[in-house]
Amino acid sequence: MNSDKVESGLNHAIVEFYEKLSSWEHAIVREQGISLSHAHTLEALGFHGAMRMKELAEKIGVTTGTLTVQIEKLVAAQLVERIPNAQDRRSILVGLTAEGQKLFQAHSDQHQALTSELTADFSEEERALLLGFFERMNRTF
Amino acid sequence: MNSDKVESGLNHAIVEFYEKLSSWEHAIVREQGISLSHAHTLEALGFHGAMRMKELAEKIGVTTGTLTVQIEKLVAAQLVERIPNAQDRRSILVGLTAEGQKLFQAHSDQHQALTSELTADFSEEERALLLGFFERMNRTF
DNA sequence: ACAAATAGTTTGAGAATCAAATTAAATTGG
DNA sequence: CCAATTTAATTTGATTCTCAAACTATTTGT
Secondary structure (H helix, E strand, O other): OOHHHHHHHHHHHHHHHHHHHHHHHHHHHHHOOOOHHHHHHHHHHHHHOOEEHHHHHHHHOOOHHHHHHHHHHHHHOOOEEEEEOOOOOOOEEEEEOHHHHHHHHHHHHHHHHHHHHHOOOOOHHHHHHHHHHHHHHHHHO | OOHHHHHHHHHHHHHHHHHHHHHHHHHHHHHOOOOHHHHHHHHHHHHHOOEEHHHHHHHHOOOHHHHHHHHHHHHHOOOEEEEEOOOOOOOEEEEEOHHHHHHHHHHHHHHHHHHHHHOOOOOHHHHHHHHHHHHHHHHHO
């Protein structure tokens, strides 16, 4: 296969992969009776740990105003807590509560199951190779 | 590295990849003054071609009621057209107009640029290998 | 110490989404 | 062949999400 074909095929495959992951996430999340945006927030917090409102808003792609409202609901649902930031009293940290962690872990397990399924027919070597590729791409992003 | 570590590392890397792609998409789309859900719809139509309302709704993860409203707007914006389906007059096909195609192409080009950037330091061989991995995963999905 | 910048919240309006009811067409079972 | 059922899409009303802009509190820079 020539170079251009691989390049555009790769793009196509990545878009398709992304689209399928999106659909999967959508369906999974709905099952748990939680909105996609809330799930996204919990996932970011579980994945990266507690962070400031502004960082989080940027990470999930909403304004801080939107995030304030969202966090309000997640706090009410006891999934998230606000942690005062002594260093800079303008800002606060938001992080998962124990219950939020549990929910995140359950979701994470489903992700793990999906990953295993997707790479079920991969050899150990292939899996390691793929991991390396993803890590390089993630670093470049 | 042992097998479990690769397995969970891979999961982690995939989630991170997905998250970063999401953020990227969010930012790119906003620049074009179009909502994320509309972009998602246009992307599905551009990627897979015209399809029935129900298929499309399922693909993008919304109810058909929501989709009807959304398509209404995209039709008004001249990006999408409704195509009667002679085979089954209950259903209709929706597809991109020429202008919709143009917008999709522009977006697609940005995706291509991103893909190129992400794999800039990959050798031809690595790129081909990665393509094969994605294709296998997409098939399993 | 004052002005400017930054973090977060509040608010009001508009957009997106859903579930349920509705319409229209196709399919199925008798 | 026809009535009943199923399927595809639309409409509607309520709810939720999101944004931009105004606002408060705190920090930073000069």
